[in-house]
């Protein structure tokens with residue numbers, strides 16, 4: 001069953017067309033990796049999906065409903081943004097951050113369970129700014145999970161994080177998808193990681209270069225090469 005539908009999504013900024021007629025569907029239980037070079041429109045796509053950008057053409061549906069009609073669907077979504085940066089002494093603890101994810105009064109057991117699942121239980125009274133990048137990232141996943149989302153959306157979440165934390169992060173994502181049946185939409189630069197984790201791939205570069213089963217993409221050397229060359233050119237163009 002389709003849980004997200006993107007139909008003919010086009011976004012113009014004053015100087016650039018960031019997305020051009022992008023359409024794809026995400027089914028319940030999918031683990032979708034969105035790959036694309038810098039400037040490919042990944043953040044723009046997420047902004048539209050989260051109603052942070054409403055100046056788009058096309059139709060976006062979550063749970064079968066046009067998101068322009070109601071923002072109720074946001075209750076079913078957990079969003080993990082690109083890594084925020086905190087001052088070392090920013091006076092907010094891990095516990096505080098995770099509680100912000102709850103809409104009603106705090107549910108301590110729920111928080112405990114999630115902190116344990118994400119290996120940050122021991123850190124719960126520490127200040128967020130004292131933690132490593134990987135630990136902070138897990139805190140923000142915890143925050144996104146406390147209201148039991150059906151869909152988790154993650155924007156380029158491993159930038160600047162050490163390899164060990166990245167591996168832990170990937171194993172957590174895999175578990176959330178396979179055991180808790182959370183649908184995952186995840187943007188990444190890391191083709192190898194997408195190959196290992198995702199069951200569907202969307203290659204974005206303003207237009208959708210490919211969308212389909214991960215296996216179909218990665219087993220087609222020509223397609224991967226073509227895509228890598230196209231995105232490398234785009235990368236050079238931007239630098």
Ligand code: ADP
Nearest residue numbers: 013014016018037038039040041042043044045
């Ligand atoms: P990605 O997340 O894949 O790096 P973005 O969605 O951030 O891509 O950017 C896509 C294109 O749109 C880029 O050319 C970028 O410079 C441009 N862009 C992004 N946000 C804005 C904005 N708020 N105003 C104008 N141009 C933007």
